[in-house]
Amino acid sequence: MGQWGYRRQHDALDVDGEAEAEQRDALEGARDWVDDHVDRWQPVLPDLNPHIEGAVTRMQFLADHLRRAGERALAEFGLRREEHETLHMLAGHGGRRTLTQLAMDLGAAPNTLSERLDVLEKRGFVTRTTTGRRRAVEDEQGDEVELTDEGHANWLAAIEAAGAEERRLFGALDWHEQRLLAGLLRQMMLATGSYGEASGAYDDEEG
Numbered sequence: 001m002g003q004w005g006y007r008r009q010h011d012a013l014d015v016d017g018e019a020e021a022e023q024r025d026a027l028e029g030a031r032d033w034v035d036d037h038v039d040r041w042q043p044v045l046p047d048l049n050p051h052i053e054g055a056v057t058r059m060q061f062l063a064d065h066l067r068r069a070g071e072r073a074l075a076e077f078g079l080r081r082e083e084h085e086t087l088h089m090l091a092g093h094g095g096r097r098t099l100t101q102l103a104m105d106l107g108a109a110p111n112t113l114s115e116r117l118d119v120l121e122k123r124g125f126v127t128r129t130t131t132g133r134r135r136a137v138e139d140e141q142g143d144e145v146e147l148t149d150e151g152h153a154n155w156l157a158a159i160e161a162a163g164a165e166e167r168r169l170f171g172a173l174d175w176h177e178q179r180l181l182a183g184l185l186r187q188m189m190l191a192t193g194s195y196g197e198a199s200g201a202y203d204d205e206e207g
Contacts, residue, residue, distance in 0.1 A: 034058050073161035077154055086116060087155040095147040102145055117145060125151030
């Protein structure tokens with residue numbers, strides 16, 4: 001946030017102490033590698049908006065950084081992303097889903113999902129209840145999949161581990177700055193005009 005925007009927000013709220021204000025003024029003058037990136041390309045592209053380029057590049061980097069942090073957190077629990085997504089989807093639906101429903105939720109083929117569930121079942125993370133006799137993969141689609149207590153605990157622990165890096169990064173901002181950033185990003189999200197098509201997909205991802 002620019003210095004003007006920061007001071008406008010905090011002068012109105014009167015929440016800054018003198019020491020905190022001095023520290024933040026120092027940070028406002030700090031540079032990162034994106035500043036060097038913008039400086040390098042602006043002479044080449046005279047119409048380049050440095051604020052937009054800087055913001056977009058930082059958002060892309062931060063999103064990629066958080067993705068990698070999430071993958072490392074999953075690896076600590078011996079989970080692949082698709083396995084954690086399966087646990088996540090079950091947790092988001094009360095811990096129980098039929099194989100057909102779960103396959104539709106995840107956009108996965110039932111036979112592929114069945115193989116994934118075999119792995120999770122062996123680890124004690126899910127259980128499957130078979131209804132009637134099964135002679136082919138297609139017959140399994142009515143099976144009920146249930147998240148176990150151990151599966152729920154591992155799903156939650158992995159989310160907490162991934163969330164630690166999110167909390168660390170956002171800890172560089174105070175509560176009011178976090179709220180302001182969320183509001184600004186919301187304005188940009190609404191400007192995409194794709195609320196209906198995107199909201200469901202992102203709601204199903206881990207937080």
